[in-house]
Structures are given as C-alpha cells and as structure tokens.
Amino acid sequence: QVQLVQSGAEVKEPGASVKVSCKASGYTFTGHYIHWVRQAPGQGPEWMGWISPNTGGTRYALKFQDRVTTASDTSISTAYMELSRLTSDDTAVYYCARGGQFWSNGNWYWHSFDHWGQGTLVTVSS
Amino acid sequence: QSVLTQPPSASGTPGQRVTISCSGSSFNIGGNTVSWYQQIPGTAPKLLIYSTNQRPSGVPDRFSGSKSGTSASLAISGLQCEEEADYYCATWDGSLNGPVFGGGTKLTVL
Numbered sequence: 146q147v148q149l150v151q152s153g154a155e156v157k158e159p160g161a162s163v164k165v166s167c168k169a170s171g172y173t174f175t176g177h178y179i180h181w182v183r184q185a186p187g188q189g190p191e192w193m194g195w196i197s198p199n200t201g202g203t204r205y206a207l208k209f210q211d212r213v214t215t216a217s218d219t220s221i222s223t224a225y226m227e228l229s230r231l232t233s234d235d236t237a238v239y240y241c242a243r244g245g246q247f248w249s250n251g252n253w254y255w256h257s258f259d260h261w262g263q264g265t266l267v268t269v270s271s
Numbered sequence: 272q273s274v275l276t277q278p279p280s281a282s283g284t285p286g287q288r289v290t291i292s293c294s295g296s297s298f299n300i301g302g303n304t305v306s307w308y309q310q311i312p313g314t315a316p317k318l319l320i321y322s323t324n325q326r327p328s329g330v331p332d333r334f335s336g337s338k339s340g341t342s343a344s345l346a347i348s349g350l351q352c353e354e355e356a357d358y359y360c361a362t363w364d365g366s367l368n369g370p371v372f373g374g375g376t377k378l379t380v381l
Contacts, residue, residue, distance in 0.1 A: 204369065261317070
C-alpha cells in the first residue's frame with residue numbers, strides 16, 4: 146500500500162531554516178509529483194509547492210517562492226522540503242502528499258492529493 | 272482568508288443526509304475538477320472525492336460530490352457518528368497556478 150513517512154517534529158528559532166523529509170513506498174516514486182502542504186493551528190491547509198521526482202522540476206506558490214526549496218532522491222524514494230528565514234507565522238504542521246493525476250491532451254494534470262504523510266510539526270519560537 | 276469559501280460549520284443527526292458547499296470563481300471551480308478531504312483532528316487529511324464526483328476505493332458510496340458553475344458540494348447520506356470531522360474542498364486555480372483549499376467546514380453529529 147502507498148505510504149508516505151515524514152521526519153519528526155522540529156523546534157526552530159526565528160531566522161533559521163528547517164528541512165523535512167518524506168519517504169515514499171508502495172508505488173513507483175517517479176510516477177507521481179510530491180506536493181508540500183502546510184496547516185497552521187486552527188486553519189485550513191495551504192499548498193506550498195510540488196516536485197516531480199521524475200524530472201526534478203518544481204513549482205512553488207508565490208507566497209513561498211523565495212524561501213522554499215524542494216528536492217528528491219530517487220535512489221531512496223525520498224522527497225525533501227526546506228523552508229528558510231522562519232518566523233512565528235511558519236509554526237504549522239507540514240505535510241507531504243502524493244499528487245493524484247489524470248492524462249489529457251498529452252499532459253498529466255493534478256486532480257487531488259491522494260495520499261498524505263503523517264505530518265511534521267514545526268514550531269518556531271525563541 | 273481562503274480562496275474557496277465554505278460554511279464554517281454544519282450539523283446533522285445519525286442517519287441524516289447533510290451537504291457541505293464550496294464556492295469559488297471561474298478561475299478555479301468554474302474551470303477545474305474538485306476534490307474533498309476529511310480530517311479528524313490530530314490526523315492528516317484523507318481524500319474522499321476526486322475529479323468532482325469520483326470516490327477512491329474504500330470510501331463508502333454514502334459520500335458523493337457534485338459541481339454546478341463555480342460552486343461544488345459534498346453530500347453525506349446515512350450520517351454516522353464517526354464522520355464528525357473537518358471537511359475541506361480543493362481545486363486547481365488557474366490564476367494562482369496551483370491548488371487552493373477552502374477554509375473548512377466542521378461537521379458535528381448531534
């Protein structure tokens with residue numbers, strides 16, 4: 146079965162960076178994009194960006210474009226998300242999620258987040 | 272605030288049918304399919320509906336999705352106590368060039 150297992154909780158000081166890992170199993174890692182979604186306390190989810198493990202291509206939400214980096218290591222089926230210049234507003238649970246997709250007109254298109262990691266709590270506090 | 276608008280709360284009694292709405296625009300719901308997620312507090316969201324009205328394997332057929340224009344709905348029939356949770360809609364937004372979510376609806380089973 147598809148599983149995404151994330152790294153453990155982190156506590157960071159303002160201005161620091163955090164790196165979260167997401168190890169995939171149960172499917173062909175290069176066959177699906179990996180998305181990163183965060184959820185602040187009491188808020189709805191917020192999409193941050195994706196990476197294609199097949200091509201290494203990435204896309205980020207405008208809000209995070211200058212602070213987020215995603216990467217993947219196909220040899221160990223693991224994706225990574227690094228967020229820099231942390232502030233207290235970045236305190237949230239960070240999820241990786243597999244992109245569900247459909248094929249149309251010669252391209253893959255996202256239609257959902259069909260499997261999720263368990264989440265990684267990142268707390269930013271001095 | 273969220274790009275997609277959902278009512279903050281909904282409620283129903285066991286066995287009842289409830290619907291949750293999700294309102295957007297021509298940039299998102301109007302031109303793309305919708306997905307729905309169930310989130311029990313302290314756990315990751317779980318996919319309930321994709322491509323507006325398709326259920327992943329393992330999701331009961333009591334859950335159904337629909338769309339009309341720039342609004343979408345999730346219906347739950349035969350409501351069960353364990354379905355008390357937060358529900359979120361999501362879709363692609365062509366102007367933001369990425370997926371967007373609703374603010375969520377907290378469903379209470381009375």
